[in-house]
Amino acid sequence: MDDEIICIGCGAVLQSDDPKKAGYLPAAALKKAEAGETDNVYCQRCFRLRHYNEIMPVDLNNDDFLALLNSLATKKALVVNVVDLFDFSNSLLASLKRFVGDNEFILVGNKFDLFPLNSRQSRIKDWMRQEANRMGLYPSKIFLISAARQKNLDELIEYLDQASQDRDIYFVGMTNVGKSTLINAIIDKMGDIKDVITTSRFPGTTLDRIEIPLENGHHLIDTPGIMSTNQLATRLNAADLEVVSPKKPIKPATFQLLPGNTIFLGGLGRIDYLKGQSTSFTVYAARGVKLHRTKTANADDFYQKHVGELLTPPTGENYLPALKGQEYHTDYKSDLLFGGVGFVTVPKDCVVKTYTPDKIGLGIRRALI
Ligand code: GDP
Known part of the structure; x- marks a missing residue:
């Protein structure tokens, strides 16, 4: 095939030379598209815009979501609960303790950029650990990051990179904690993300999740955000939020x-x-x-x-x-x-x-x- 392939999202000619220019798609994905193995190809940017606006939040009692969480206990996985430091107690997923099984569990406290500059990281982490323990959750690590400002991401990414050598990584979180922003930032920073990201359906359910394949054969898996009426964010209109x-x-x-x-x-x-x-x-x-x-x-x-x-x-x-x-x-x-x-x-x-x-x-x- 010698024709140029066009992103069906923005119409840019797909290319794998320059991630900063329009139409960028990693080489492996572009190759697949050129070989006719994939139709309806989006450039990386359109893919993100599309999917991160489309993945629908769910209720924590959603059967499909519970089935997805249940499946975690039978797999080797790292479970990453992304939480909002400004609404920590309400964004900590207490029910995770039933699903984590023997898997490792870590907490990522987002929006750290908002804390006054003189805040002590060790105190914030101590408080997070105490709250988590109180709910029966035992994180092996706690990270304080800003996804939007890309602060403290390197340490987290290094950790994920290491962990992903022998298992998949599942991201879970309430809506509005910044999970999408974080995953986009990770995609930007993590050099070895293999291909275009794919949405997939968890077998036997209607639940969409996003899988990001890594060079090492494992995946980062983004699950839908969970809505709760206990979060102010779900009660405010967009302008007030x-x-x-x-x-x-x-x-x-x-x-x-x-x-x-x-x-x-x-x-x-x-x-x-x-x-x-x-x-x-x-x-x-x-x-x-x-x-x-x-x-x-x-x-x-x-x-x-x-x-x-x-x-x-x-x-x-x-x-x-x-x-x-x-x-x-x-x-x-x-x-x-x-x-x-x-x-x-x-x-x-x-x-x-x-x-x-x-x-x-x-x-x-x-x-x-
Ligand atoms: P999701 O529902 O968990 O996927 O959350 P989003 O990624 O859509 O982010 C929710 C809101 O939090 C948006 O208004 C983001 O701009 C904001 N946000 C995300 N990350 C950060 C951060 O590191 N710092 C600050 N101040 N805001 C953030």
């Missing part, structure tokens, strides 16, 4: 407070200072989340009146469930968690009550900073 998702490291905002004061994190979170000394609370949230201080006595009315306009997001009509709260006593300097929105650092010996819509993402941990 954009506002909540910080793009740059988070800048703390400090408030001097007395008991009887309340801070709102837009319309998404509220913290009441109930008992303690005059002290300061430090809020870590995306810049787009509007912070407001008010008196606790007026806070309900303030919220009713201003949610959607002063207190944003949500923007405009409030489409979220009512705020519900939980009380905490800080035995040591602690971070009060507002999963997916941020956290508030509070000194030792304070009694506070924190709220989110339907209590989504509430929690506490020993202060990281």
Whole structure:
């Protein structure tokens, strides 16, 4: 065949000379296409755009997904749970413990770029390990990375490269943790990815997964993201989600407070200072989340009146469930968690009550900073 072959996605002539130019496809895949072994060929870029927008999230109770997880226990595999460091507890897949079997399990904490620059990696990892252990998960390694900013990826890739010598690698994660971004970054960086990536169906199911063949004969396997109503990300509309998702490291905002004061994190979170000394609370949230201080006595009315306009997001009509709260006593300097929105650092010996819509993402941990 001497004709040029065209990418059916973008119409560029397929070529394997320059990965940076239009129409790039690794040589082996182009050869197959030239030999007529594959039709409907996409260039690497179109393939990614297409598949990473198409792979549909599933519910954790989806039978096909459970079957896929079940199949893990009978294989030699490395299981990689990608989690969002800003919504860690909700993106850790506790149910994995039933499926991992004797396989090795690692945690990849993504969006590390958002943590303030003075954060201590060892503390963050300790906290992740404790939380994972509490849920019966025992990661052999924990990585802190930024998929979007391509930070700390080399160490992870080296690890995956090593592990893939004798087994496949399965990526699992909730939606919005950045799993697609990570896999794209790995494809970009890992030199020996063999061919064009293929989507495949897990045998006997309707579930699509993406298999990325490696030179060594093993695969990286991307499973669908899992949706959960416990993640704020699945409750927010696209515009508000954009506002909540910080793009740059988070800048703390400090408030001097007395008991009887309340801070709102837009319309998404509220913290009441109930008992303690005059002290300061430090809020870590995306810049787009509007912070407001008010008196606790007026806070309900303030919220009713201003949610959607002063207190944003949500923007405009409030489409979220009512705020519900939980009380905490800080035995040591602690971070009060507002999963997916941020956290508030509070000194030792304070009694506070924190709220989110339907209590989504509430929690506490020993202060990281
Ligand atoms: P998936 O649903 O797990 O596949 O997640 P995506 O890869 O689509 O990413 C979800 C959101 O997180 C997008 O808005 C990404 O831009 C963002 N994101 C992904 N990785 C990072 C990261 O390393 N840092 C930051 N700040 N945002 C990220």
